[in-house]
Amino acid sequence: MTEHDRKSESADRYSLRGKVFHTIREDILSGKYKQHDELKEVAIAEELGVSRTPVREAFRQLELEGLLQMIPNKGAYVTGITLKDIEDIYMIRSLLEGLCARWATKHITQEKMEELEENIYLSEFHASKGHGEQIIELDNRFHEILYQASDSKMLEHWLRDFHQYVKVARKQTLIQSERGMASNQEHRLIMEAIRDKDADRAEELANRHIINAYHNMKNKGLFIAKEE
Amino acid sequence: MTEHDRKSESADRYSLRGKVFHTIREDILSGKYKQHDELKEVAIAEELGVSRTPVREAFRQLELEGLLQMIPNKGAYVTGITLKDIEDIYMIRSLLEGLCARWATKHITQEKMEELEENIYLSEFHASKGHGEQIIELDNRFHEILYQASDSKMLEHWLRDFHQYVKVARKQTLIQSERGMASNQEHRLIMEAIRDKDADRAEELANRHIINAYHNMKNKGLFIAKEE
DNA sequence: AAATGTACAATTGTATACAATCATACAAAA
């Protein structure tokens, strides 16, 4: 994990509440907890070896993210995410990653531009060698650089949010080396458009990049959480 | 507040935590608490006459929304939102409200379509009479109907989020009757495009609708929170 | 005077105790 990621996650992987929050979120997104499951504070607390307090705080965050629905004095129920939800997020992300690329074209710094070029160079190397973990890490990083380069706190914030939602899906698609290669090539084109200061092209390419990732996922029949 | 709004906000305006959460959020968005202000749990708790527990839970939610930055064992600092943040949100919303209108065109039910027409009818009436409060309420409702009609839980969720951020700004722009009138006319065109099943036009119009609202705000020199 | 160490105060982090609310089961009455 990069230095920035740690900060952006409010350093909260290192508190009990943070651990609880991330654990439960992972469990929901990966399908361990399914739609309509009831999560009880004491059960989770005992399972993770903590008291109810950090669990409650984590619940509140998950509720705000829409992953949990809390009924007062009754219980917490998993909202889960369906295949359609993931599809919708890809569409939303497509538009916003496009906007991000457009803004990045205007605001990117020399430093970030160089990091972007280096990222693509490395990605192509690891893709050719079939290094799965590195490919995923570099892919995440590529988008992270663009988020920062957009120079928009808001866009950055929300794109990271969307990213989280599809992380599980992305992991499984990128690991397939054909998609990894194609993805790299698309990254290169986006980078070149930004380098050439062609905002329209950058937006269009980033747009298509996400749509392609979506189609790839869909074609592979990948699915994350059971439809209810 | 409509029945749906109550549910969508997890009925939490009615718990202490909910009250604390909404109170602090309002105070940040309206500028009472400014960038870099430090919020102390006990101070807020005493001020609102509650214990630290609900305050802490509210803090966690505000942190997730990006309105508060928490430094472990140290304190909670207001992130606030700047004029640029609001501008960025308008751009983001423009794209997503467009997408929403597109999807609504495909998925809207007879019932929601009728509600939309009625909304516009009422809006024009109240605009002609200069009824400020009703205009705002109906405007909120117009967008809320579209969110629901999009048939996308995800898009609905996030558009509501964005909406919250610019609510303060919107309130001040809509209250000006010229903008209220123009806004109504734009609503009517969007509604007609949806009724005609013309998704492209609906998207384009919704897009422009938000951009127009943004320009109106900008021209009036409206500003919400001091730039840091 | 500058650097360092230490004690203390302030603040958040966590655990736990108690109150309020809700659902359920079961009994009593119609």
Next chain:
DNA sequence: TTTTGTATGATTGTATACAATTGTACATTT
């Protein structure tokens, strides 16, 4: 048999006590 009332248990809501951490002021040492 159905309905209604009540007691009970389970669960969340809130308050508070205590632990851990951090920052600061001040004394001590060099």
